[in-house]
Amino acid sequence: MWNIPNRHRNDPQINQSLVRLPQPCVRDSEVNRSQLVFNSDPTMQKLLKRTAQAQRQAGRRAKKMHRRDEFDTRRRNNQYLKIANDEIRQNLKDSRRARKEDWEMGPLAPKRDLGFNGYGTFRENLRQDWTNNGMNPIDPKVLEQRCAWAGGVKQLCLAPQDRVVILDGPDKGKVDRIQSVNKLNGSVTLENHHKALFQTWLDGKHHAQAMPISVGSIRLVYPITNPKTGITKDTIINEIKPIPANMESDNMSLDRWEYGNKWDRLVLGINVSIPWPEVQAPKFDTYDIDTTRDKVEARTFFYNLLSPPMPNVIIDELRNKYSKFRTRHDPEYIAMKELQERMKKGNPAVLKSMQTPLEEFHEKQRELKEARGEPELSEEMLTKLGEIIAKTKATSLEDAGITPLPTEPAEKTPEKTVDAP
Structure with a gap:
């Protein structure tokens, strides 16, 4: 707000000239949302009022559209979740039936992995990322618990091309390299293991797709030299801690500082720093139109x-x-608007000549109403109204079973006479 001296705070002309533009305006870069326009010209006040009204309307439309888009997005997301869960339930149901048939029928059990019937495949893309690009966020406590051994979510000490060992699942005990890291759901994808067959919707072909595996289900593998024996062998790192980067180390480079992680990782207990994999700078194709x-x-x-x-x-x-x-308007536009206002006020005869028959009838009715004045009640009408009110009151009390109290006449106070001296 503007700092107005106390002697001018109650001035109506100054108070009317202060116009605050509304907040929800996102469509015009010219409008300053916190701007206060000090102008007492009626023409400018009309223009500012029109602008403020347009801003409020645009804000309401944008807010309504945002709510509608948010509702549609949430509804579609729930549909995707339902379809993916239904597919998992169907896979579990098929596996139980297949296990029962194999147990009961033995060598006569049907052969299911024929390659053309889609056995053991999945169709829903949501199973590759259950967060659906952040629309289904995981509980922060669960996410922090997954990444606790690797330094936490904010400074995760894992990167592509790191060697890890799988601790859970059918590939337990196998060593592989990380293909990608997803910090939103605390998972990684591997290059060779933990894959599934994905069936496309259009042609129905199958191809191996890397499935996400939790960070808590893997551990880092790095060759460490035993100081006593001098033998170097692969060691499973159970816990890593992020530390400030050593700018003088051989592992630090400009590409890593620009495209990689800006901290180092330390193995707790032996104080060994594990270098990051080599960071490859992205290559961009240049064309003739590029600058x-x-x-x-x-x-x-x-x-x-x-x-x-x-x-x-x-x-x-x-x-x-x-x-x-x-x-902010041009002086020519403001002058034109002021001229239009003066023409409206200075030529009432011109405006009257442009009236329609209905407008003339309404004007004549208003003149007759003003000439008659306000209606007045006569003594007879007031007496009649009093009788009706008294009768209605007596009827209402009788219907309610209430006996009205008798009204006693007011006692007259004797007038005191004063003898003349």
Whole structure:
């Protein structure tokens, strides 16, 4: 708010000229949401009122659209979850039936893995990422528990190309390399193990797809030299701790600092720092239309105080001259609006000549009503109303079973006479 002196706080002209623009405006960069316009001109007040109304309408529409999109997204997400869970239930049901048939029928049991019937495959993409890109967030406590041995979620000491050992599942005890790390759900994918057959919807073909495995179900494997025997062998690291990066180490490079992790990892108990895998800088393809770095850094535009940087027509196109959210108007536009207001106030005869027959009838009725004045009740009407009210009251009390109290006449106080002296 503007700091107004106390002597002017109660001035109605100043209070009416302070207009606060509403908050929910996200469509016009020209509007300053915290701007206070100090102007007592009625024409400008109308323009500002129109802008404020347009901003409120746009805010309500945006809020309503956001709620609708959020509801639709949540509904679709619930549908995906239901379909994926139904697929898992069906797989469990089929596996129980197959196990029962194999036990009862023995060598006569049907052969199911034929390759064309989709046995042992999955179709739902949600099973590869149950968070659905963050729409189904995992409980932070569960996520922190998964990543506790690897330094926590914020400073996870795992990276692609790290060698890990699997602790759970059918591939228990096998060593593989990490293909990707997902910090949203605390899982990783491996290069060779823990895969499943994914069946596409269009052609029905199968291909092996890496499935996510929890960080808590793997441990880091790194060759460590025994200081007593001098023998180097693969060791399972049970707990890692993140530490500040050593900028002078051989493992630190510009590519790692820009594209990799900015901390080192230390094995607790033996104080051995495990280097990060080599970070490969992403390669970007350049084309003829791309601007090279030497041209980007070169200055090609110089300010000129005598001419605008671009034609006024382009400025109007970029600024959206006819936007209903504008708060700063050209002097010509303001002068035109003021002229229109003066014409309305100065030529009432012209406006009256443009009236429709219905408007003329309404105006005549208003004049007759003003000429008659307010209706007055006569003594007879007041007496009649009193009788009706008394009769209605007596009937209501009788219906309710209440006996009205008799009214006693008021005692007259004797007048005191004063003898004349």
